[in-house]
Amino acid sequence: MSDVLHHETLLGGDKCSFILPRHHALTLVAGGPRSAVALLAFRAGRTHERYNMPDSLKAQHTAFLSAGRVLLSDMGRVLLSVTNDSCGWHDTISGHMSAASALAKYGECTYQQERNAMVRNSRDNLLIELGKWELTERDLHANLNAFVKIAADAEGNLAWHPNAAAGQRLTLRAELDTLVILSNTPHPFDPWTDYAPDSVELSIARVPPPGPDDPCRTKRSENARAFQLSESVIA
Amino acid sequence: MIFDHIIPAGDGFLHVLPAGCRFRITDSEGNQAVDTLFFAHPDSAERYDATATLQAQRRVYLTTGSRLMSSRGRTMLTITEDTCGRHDTLGGACACESNQVRYALDKRYMHACRETFLLQIATNQVGLTKRDCGHNINFFMNVPVTPEGGLSFADGISGPGRFVEMRAEIDSLVLISNCPQLNNPCNGWNPTPVRVQAWAA
Numbered sequence: 022m023s024d025v026l027h028h029e030t031l032l033g034g035d036k037c038s039f040i041l042p043r044h045h046a047l048t049l050v051a052g053g054p055r056s057a058v059a060l061l062a063f064r065a066g067r068t069h070e071r072y073n074m075p076d077s078l079k080a081q082h083t084a085f086l087s088a089g090r091v092l093l094s095d096m097g098r099v100l101l102s103v104t105n106d107s108c109g110w111h112d113t114i115s116g117h118m119s120a121a122s123a124l125a126k127y128g129e130c131t132y133q134q135e136r137n138a139m140v141r142n143s144r145d146n147l148l149i150e151l152g153k154w155e156l157t158e159r160d161l162h163a164n165l166n167a168f169v170k171i172a173a174d175a176e177g178n179l180a181w182h183p184n185a186a187a188g189q190r191l192t193l194r195a196e197l198d199t200l201v202i203l204s205n206t207p208h209p210f211d212p213w214t215d216y217a218p219d220s221v222e223l224s225i226a227r228v229p230p231p232g233p234d235d236p237c238r239t240k241r242s243e244n245a246r247a248f249q250l251s252e253s254v255i256a
Numbered sequence: 257m258i259f260d261h262i263i264p265a266g267d268g269f270l271h272v273l274p275a276g277c278r279f280r281i282t283d284s285e286g287n288q289a290v291d292t293l294f295f296a297h298p299d300s301a302e303r304y305d306a307t308a309t310l311q312a313q314r315r316v317y318l319t320t321g322s323r324l325m326s327s328r329g330r331t332m333l334t335i336t337e338d339t340c341g342r343h344d345t346l347g348g349a350c351a352c353e354s355n356q357v358r359y360a361l362d363k364r365y366m367h368a369c370r371e372t373f374l375l376q377i378a379t380n381q382v383g384l385t386k387r388d389c390g391h392n393i394n395f396f397m398n399v400p401v402t403p404e405g406g407l408s409f410a411d412g413i414s415g416p417g418r419f420v421e422m423r424a425e426i427d428s429l430v431l432i433s434n435c436p437q438l439n440n441p442c443n444g445w446n447p448t449p450v451r452v453q454a455w456a457a
Contacts, residue, residue, distance in 0.1 A: 173401045
């Protein structure tokens with residue numbers, strides 16, 4: 022694709038953070054079934070405004086994200102739109118792995134033992150990246166889990182379901198300049214007891230602004246109003 | 257008794273819950289959502305974590321036996337008795353801005369839970385700001401999640417006099433908005449008072 026401005030590989034266990042400018046798209050491509058990306062989103066330069074899981078879910082009457090859906094900020098604006106998704110389900114409700122849960126799942130696997138093949142967990146990765154923007158654990162709210170499917174049964178019991186596979190793609194378009202924080206680290210519910218996360222390919226491209234018939238805008242009347250708020254002169 | 261207080265419809269409440277105390281919320285007239293946040297006290301950087309709580313119990317709804325987990329992986333409170341049956345922690349707190357998205361741009365003037373949270377933390381000088389207000393519990397609120405991933409605000413399953421009781425496992429701060437929402441059935445279309453009580457261990 023000629024309009025790709027940036028491309029990199031996020032190794033299994035790695036993390037990164039960057040500002041995705043308005044009307045630029047971030048595409049994540051899973052390297053395998055063990056790709057799982059914890060994602061946080063903040064409004065760039067105004068990080069007191071951030072992705073809000075409950076606001077996003079209740080506005081769209083869904084417990085997960087997929088094509089046509091949007092990540093809303095706590096101020097009612099669209100930060101990111103899911104413009105392309107081959108996977109069909111990205112978890113929003115089950116959080117991330119901590120150091121304690123990683124230790125319980127994999128046993129001890131430290132830098133002293135394994136150097137850079139050490140186990141890295143999502144929470145520590147997210148805290149490190151938040152720190153680079155002078156954000157702290159107070160700013161760490163519910164994350165999106167790209168490529169992860171956690172579904173409830175009729176009684177509300179949660180279980181992991183196979184979802185990611187090599188080549189699965191997720192594209193997020195920024196509707197406002199957005200600080201994106203990513204950690205490619207395993208979800209605590211996955212069935213693998215060894216630590217071997219698959220890599221993820223990241224690319225960023227400039228894309229056209231959403232028109233009046235954009236599928237994310239027209240998906241629901243709620244989305245249309247959130248786009249109005251993002252595009253307002255007082256946004 | 258540490259406190260025994262009626263929170264009028266649409267008002268807020270903030271109080272310390274010492275470790276070991278029993279804390280009860282009573283849905284006085286039925287179907288009243290009670291938007292509730294907990295913080296470790298006095299280090300409020302540690303707080304109630306909705307996704308950690310779901311992860312720990314591998315279940316969406318809260319009821320007797322649910323451990324309310326902190327962002328640092330500690331049990332903050334345990335639900336010890338529940339005459340309602342289940343409570344929500346995915347629906348979040350209503351806000352003027354989310355009401356604009358959900359219902360209409362001209363709904364911004366309507367009173368909302370996050371306004372109450374902000375006024376409580378602004379007037380009580382407990383060192384909290386907006387970024388501390390995470391994803392809350394909605395006691396007595398019914399937000400079914402289907403196996404297909406649907407999520408909706410349904411009619412309440414609570415009733416007059418139903419209550420939920422918890423034991424504080426660590427010193428905690430409780431912050432409540434007695435929900436003023438009038439745009440959906442979360443309060444039975446008529447917000448009503450709730451009673452909060454706490455007894456020392």
